[in-house]
Amino acid sequence: MTASTDVLFRPFRIKSLDLPNRIVMAPMTRTFAPAGIPGAANAAYYRRRAEGGVGLILSEGTVIDRPASRNHPNIPFFHGEAALAGWQQVIDEVHAAGGKMAPQIWHTGSTVGPDREWKPDAPVESPSGLLAPDKPRGVAMTEQDIEATIAAFAKAAADSKRLGFDTVELHGAHGYLIDQFFWAGTNTRTDGYGGATIADRSRFAVEVVKAVRAAVGPDFPVILRLSQWKQQDYTARLATTPDEMAAWLQPLVDAGADVLHCSQRRFWEPEFPEIDGENGLNFAGWAKKLTGAATISVGSVGLSGEFIAAFGGETSEHSDLDKLVERMERDEFDLIAVGRALISNPDWVHKVQAGAGEALKGFSPAALAELV
Ligand SMILES: Cc1cc2nc3c(=O)[nH]c(=O)nc-3n(C[C@H](O)[C@H](O)[C@H](O)COP(=O)(O)O)c2cc1C
Numbered sequence: 001m002t003a004s005t006d007v008l009f010r011p012f013r014i015k016s017l018d019l020p021n022r023i024v025m026a027p028m029t030r031t032f033a034p035a036g037i038p039g040a041a042n043a044a045y046y047r048r049r050a051e052g053g054v055g056l057i058l059s060e061g062t063v064i065d066r067p068a069s070r071n072h073p074n075i076p077f078f079h080g081e082a083a084l085a086g087w088q089q090v091i092d093e094v095h096a097a098g099g100k101m102a103p104q105i106w107h108t109g110s111t112v113g114p115d116r117e118w119k120p121d122a123p124v125e126s127p128s129g130l131l132a133p134d135k136p137r138g139v140a141m142t143e144q145d146i147e148a149t150i151a152a153f154a155k156a157a158a159d160s161k162r163l164g165f166d167t168v169e170l171h172g173a174h175g176y177l178i179d180q181f182f183w184a185g186t187n188t189r190t191d192g193y194g195g196a197t198i199a200d201r202s203r204f205a206v207e208v209v210k211a212v213r214a215a216v217g218p219d220f221p222v223i224l225r226l227s228q229w230k231q232q233d234y235t236a237r238l239a240t241t242p243d244e245m246a247a248w249l250q251p252l253v254d255a256g257a258d259v260l261h262c263s264q265r266r267f268w269e270p271e272f273p274e275i276d277g278e279n280g281l282n283f284a285g286w287a288k289k290l291t292g293a294a295t296i297s298v299g300s301v302g303l304s305g306e307f308i309a310a311f312g313g314e315t316s317e318h319s320d321l322d323k324l325v326e327r328m329e330r331d332e333f334d335l336i337a338v339g340r341a342l343i344s345n346p347d348w349v350h351k352v353q354a355g356a357g358e359a360l361k362g363f364s365p366a367a368l369a370e371l372v
Pocket residue numbers: 026027028029030060061104171173174225263264265298299300301303306307310337338339340341368
């Protein structure tokens with residue numbers, strides 16, 4: 001007998017953002033924006049999820065105005081007249097369907113994209129010219145590069161507000177540029193943007209968040225996505241104790257991040273089981289407890305397998321939401337993001353609300369071949 005999911009359908013409000021339920025569409029790169037311009041197909045894809053009842057839609061990662069900010073030619077820009085006109089159509093259609101949405105603002109740093117041979121025209125940039133420990137790729141950013149990159153994040157955030165988006169998310173997770181500053185494995189700088197502690201290496205992110213906050217004003221919510229794990233190393237951790245986690249997160253909240261989107265591959269995994277046990281708080285739970293900020297959790301909601309295995313070709317079956325309901329009932333985190341299950345089921349939210357979970361499809365990686 002599946003637990004009642006009513007707890008997912010409580011409204012949520014933060015600053016100017018009013019959500020009818022707790023369900024967020026996770027940001028998912030689809031590489032369906034030829035020449036970086038989102039079009040009618042992208043708008044229809046997001047509109048379908050709004051029609052399906054998603055509380056807050058986060059766009060796929062969309063890149064800032066830096067010459068090497070993306071690692072695949074079909075990742076959308078979030079700059080330039082044509083791309084922003086495409087995004088205008090996206091947000092207008094989502095709003096017409098009653099949805100709320102943020103773009104996920106991104107710089108891919110020195111990572112390699114799905115087409116491993118493709119390279120941007122300009123040199124790939126990152127804090128120390130490293131893709132991973134002892135793996136050089138591209139160039140180390142100068143202080144001028146850093147300043148221009150912070151300004152480009154702020155400009156993108158200002159544009160998201162100008163276009164009418166409801167909030168903005170900054171991608172600070174998964175081993176991309178912002179995370180490459182956090183991680184000692186990719187940040188070996190000896191200037192003020194590097195250092196021995198996570199607080200030292202957070203300076204870049206703090207400056208990005210401050211610039212974004214200044215650009216959008218006090219009432220526009222700013223979401224920051226973070227992860228302990230990196231695509232370069234799934235076992236990497238930026239914070240190995242709650243104290244270290246507080247030293248990482250509190251300055252980001254003080255800088256102006258309203259919501260921390262804490263990325264895990266399985267939402268039920270405890271962050272510090274040595275402290276509160278195997279059923280202990282997850283990353284979003286600890287982030288909320290330590291900072292008082294609102295948090296979003298994520299990872300394998302409604303599915304039997306996790307998403308990295310999906311990239312390796314593994315299919316997942318539909319699974320029940322009991323573990324999620326239990327954690328939501330104890331208010332461990334505020335919102336829950338759903339990724340692949342929303343690719344397979346644009347109406348996932350309505351089906352869950354109607355108690356029709358058995359009608360939901362699992363996830364097959366073949367679904368990534370088309371944008372529906
Ligand atoms: C096809 C695909 C593309 C993704 N692209 C992004 C992205 O652009 N930005 C991001 O922060 N996470 C990205 N992710 C991770 C998802 O946001 C999410 O955290 C992950 O899929 C786990 O959620 P799920 O198990 O519900 O799918 C992607 C995941 C998938 C499956």
